[in-house]
Amino acid sequence: MRRQQAEQRLAALRTELHEHAHRYYVLDAPIISDAEYDRLFRELLDLEAQFPELVTSDSPSQRVGGEPLPAFAEAAHALPMLSLDNIFAAEELADFEERVRRRMQSSVQLTWTAEPKIDGLAVELIYENGLFVEGSTRGNGLVGENITANLRTVRNIPLRLHGAEVPERLAVRGEVYLSKKDFAELNRQRAEQGEPLFANPRNAAAGSLRQLDPKITAARPLSFFVYGVADPAALPCSSLTELFPHLRSLGFPVNPLIKFCRSLAEAEEHYHHLQQIRHELDYEIDGMVIKAASFAAQEELGSTARAPRWAVAWKFPAEEAEAVMSGVEFQLGRTGAVTPVAVLEPVRIGGVVVRRAALHNQDEIRRKGLMIGDTVLVRRAGDVIPEVLRPLTERRTGQEQAIVFPTECPACNNALHRPEGEAVTRCRNPHCPAQRLQRIIWFAGKSGLDIEGLGPKNVEKLAEAGLIADIPDIFRLDKERLAALDGWGEKSAEKLLAAVEQAKQTTLAKLLAALGIRHVGETTAELLAARFVDINKLMQAGEEQLLAVDGIGGQTAAALREYFADPANRELIARLLELGLTVQAAEKTASGGPLAGMVFLFTGTLASMSRAEAEERVRQLGGATASSISKKVTHLVAGEKAGSKLKKAAELGIAALNELEFLRLLETAAPDKK
CATH class of the missing domain: 3.40.50.10190 (BRCT domain)
Incomplete structure (x- = not known):
């Protein structure tokens, strides 16, 4: 292909890929398959490899992250990135409204926007002639850190603006955040590796964006919501009511929960609505931002040296509280991991009474310097297990006691073991009753076969009633005995049995994830399922065959071999198949073919x-x-x-x-x- 042809084709590919990425990451409305997108992307890479001089800064290929940076340069903000004044009650909202109306001299009609306050990291993105050229943190409001290379890796930040008419220069501002699910997974990985945990999703997002190696940032699934522009005069909009749809048309993700309000009474209603649904969202919000919608009103009201007079952040009640840690219990997981849990004197956090909180592992306890009897700071965020953040050492009386880890399993009395180089202490008895119960819960849970009606509480109830003692018992449940349970009945029994019957049709990847094999999560299970034809071939696989699967390391291979070498586990799988569990086999590897012998x-x-x-x-x-x-x-x-x-x-x-x-x-x- 000639250079001119390549240049034209590359331009067309970039336009098409940008459009599909926008539909996928921003609109959540893809119109092509992942395979087709990958085909276009590979064609782009192929051409860019042939003509490296034609690679542009806005190419989708630039999202993977470049070379590590020696340090972040400074980035000055043309207009300051101000903070917001906070309020905490409806009375303070009334005071804010009074101040605004007292300062307003014109007859501009006041309307408002009520926006979820995303708990992330504020950033500024600079576009010149529609191309993303610079991104920075807030910093001190006047000067931030230039993190352009890292921001390029955030999938829903447009590298090129949509539409034919784009401003010569545009500075947009918004929040980069990490979802709750990805935050929990990131901390789980760090806990297993003995690394310090991130305190909250905001810290995780900030830490991810401040990596000197952009490839680390690229590996973390960060997202972005736009909340405004530095200079509204850069766009043909007179208010936020017009601005947000316009920003969406340019390709920016706009939070769907932003509400336009004719009065602050409407804004107050939206505040209570957001407070009610906040824990259902997959991202953290810590309040709501109220802004005067009219840019003319914003200009008239002006700003102090610190904050705009036309906006205020109405914070939710704190989800952190102080509590006395009266003891520590040690719980067993499905893989034998012994997890310390703080026993707290009851404390109300975010409307919920908290009596237990996570301590993660022995190293984390030591790093935080926790002792029994400490007054501690506890954080609760939605459905996430409450966590002890730190001790308030200034409250100590001298009566506090050191936390002593058990040397024997609290459920089966077998000796506990902490492998060298690992942060977790384990019970290595595969027949430990506490582990068996947790394996049933895992097998039936969302990370396993996801059997509706068989959550942790019901599994525990069925175990206490003698209806479930091991995983295969799930598929032997009896309608009459279920219906006879306290609080159940015939309809509840029928509903659960229908869900169990539906779960019998599964995939190899789901079964592997459900078995609770150490080091084998959903991603690893998918890799194994793609490589091996069926469960029997996987059980027979040797170490070399397992290590040949990309993403399977020595620890995982050893865990798989150990699991399948245990006759009890092989018998478990055989019993499941006998009880009607049908496992969809992975696609078979091609025999013969053009690469045969290679x-x-x-x-x-x-x-x-x-x-x-x-x-x-x-x-x-x-x-x-x-x-x-x-x-x-x-x-x-x-x-x-x-x-x-x-x-x-x-x-x-x-x-x-x-x-x-x-x-x-x-x-x-x-x-x-x-």
């Missing part, structure tokens, strides 16, 4: 696809993959930051391909699958 080894990072996807493409075309360098390997595919395998391959005379050459090989082998 063995591929991957090193470094591929830009166009994950390593798991690349290996699957090879297997579909009849080839094989390897996890380590040997004479059996026929092709080494080297991505970005390829390691020592590249040198070793050269020594062994193994053909080395870059990513572009590998993609061309795939295209030649399967021209109908671009």
